[in-house]
Amino acid sequence: MSPSNISVKLVRNVASGAPTLADFKIESTSVPTKESLQNDQILVRTLYLSVDPYMRGRLSGAQDSYVESFVAGKTLFGLGVGVIEASTSPDYKEGDIITGDTLKWECKFIANARGFTKIPASSGISPANYLGILGMPSFTAYVGVVSLAKAKAGETILISAASGAVGQVAIQLAKARGLCVIGAAGSDDKVEFVKSLGADAAFNYKTCGDLTAAIKKAAPNGVDIYFDNVGGEFLDAALANMNSFGRIAECGMISQYNATEETAYRVKNLIRVVPKRLSILGFIVSDYYAKPDYANFITEVSTMLKEGKIQYKLHEIVGLENGPQGLLDLFEGKNFGKLVVKVASDAQQRL
Ligand SMILES: NC(=O)c1ccc[n+]([C@@H]2O[C@H](COP(=O)([O-])OP(=O)(O)OC[C@H]3O[C@@H](n4cnc5c(N)ncnc54)[C@H](OP(=O)(O)O)[C@@H]3O)[C@@H](O)[C@H]2O)c1
Incomplete structure (x- = not known):
């Protein structure tokens, strides 16, 4: 275990008004290893994290929202893309690229092997697109x-x-x-x-x-x-x-x-x-994910992408430690395009 894993934690819930950087804490934690995996778990190295306006609701601590609130003292989580470094699940293997909405704001983490979607190998599509144009x-x-x-x-x-x-x-x-x-x-x-x-x-x-x-x-x-x-x-x-x-x-x-x-x-x-x-x-x-609309969307937008008939602008910030500032920037219009945090230096790898 080396102390070089970074995670972003919430210091306090912010019910109303503008949150500030002081509401977040960047922590160095131990790097989890495959020896710590229990049954049916995965060790994930985070590639990209999505920064979205709905996360403001999660900061509030509200218990009656459609999304789970962030908890003071705990690591943030949300949409992201990661690569599996080790697995004790029959459903995932080392090297699989996954996406989901419970990725931790942590460079590496262990999770139960549930609720993630595998991104097809050799799709030729950059992982960040699964948080934007295909996300x-x-x-x-x-x-x-x-x-x-x-x-x-x-x-x-x-x-x-x-x-x-x-x-x-x-x-x-x-x-x-x-x-x-x-x-x-x-x-x-x-x-x-x-x-x-x-x-x-x-x-x-x-x-x-x-x-x-x-x-x-x-x-x-x-x-x-x-x-x-x-x-x-x-x-x-x-x-x-x-x-x-x-x-x-x-x-x-x-x-x-x-x-x-x-x-x-x-x-x-x-x-x-x-x-x-x-x-x-x-x-x-x-x-709407469980309705036919989702399949229709994927068909339409994938076809437009293949035919070069749709463009998509990403705004990439580099380094997990800069994620909280990115979230605050959304509410001042400082992003130009879909805001993502590139967490791993090799995150841009094409599939
Ligand atoms: N209903 C859903 O399921 C769902 C899902 C995703 C997103 N959303 C909502 O969709 C909206 C856009 O989200 P997004 O992910 O596409 O974000 P985004 O547009 O990429 O980023 C937020 C943008 O909002 C504008 N903005 C920020 N503060 C503003 C203010 N005070 N007044 C007017 N405009 C302001 C800024 O653009 P300008 O520089 O142009 O002002 C900023 O760049 C948000 O309201 C979000 O909550 C809803």
Whole structure:
């Protein structure tokens, strides 16, 4: 045992307001070895970890959430990709690459051999893609655009946080279905990227002035579908621009995740839901993995990938010790693309 394994632990739960680096602790721990494996366990070397907005909910300590909370003093966990270094399970062998949503924020760890998916050998796809274009955020875009909003050619869709992990796929799935796509993002570089993905119009919501007017200018015929990633003031402005029988795919409200009772934005235009006969379709992607939608998503996006018809931007930060800062950066828009932490130096290996 050598003391050079790194793990990221939570110091305290943060119920509301913005978390800070002081809420996390980087610890050096012993490197687990295969001699410590009990029956039906695996020794995993972490390659990539996913950094996602939903982790803010896990920091809160809430017991009534759809995801398990992080516990003060314990190691963080979440979506990731790792390689198996040793196994006492008949289902896994040394060298298998696995993905799952219970990877520890630790360079190496021992886990019970359950709840992981093997990534097919020789797929030619980089492991980080299983956290992005072939992973949870991309499927989230599919569920919102296809399964719930039932996007149809000729309609207009508005997408907030359009350059992000979910937004960039939502744009491309909507374009592939013949919609007019309007994207909003928080910097001019991001706006250019959104346009490069095929958006018909895009604007910087931080510099555009009046949000309702900016949406109206980009979508003069109104919005049929709003894919909401941010909530708050932008949701209000979108509500003011919705066409009759419009659908709001309510994916997330990141602008409110660090809000306090005092700073929470109170939506004013909800009254439009009745006269405009709007549907607000809140969803959690994990409810859809067991439905045919998931297989349809994999078929569609894998084909688009093979044919070079879909792009995906990853934002990679290097080193597990930088993971907490990455998580905080999400809430300030400092990521440009899907945020992942490259934990192992050889993580980019192609399969
Ligand atoms: N329902 C589900 O199952 C599900 C699954 C995955 C994700 N989500 C939700 O989808 C949304 C996007 O997630 P993602 O993984 O794709 O993240 P992301 O877009 O890659 O990163 C977050 C982005 O949100 C924007 N943002 C941050 N703070 C903001 C604020 N105060 N106001 C407006 N925008 C802000 C920033 O982009 P800008 O620079 O453009 O502002 C930032 O880059 C989140 O709300 C997340 O919770 C939901």
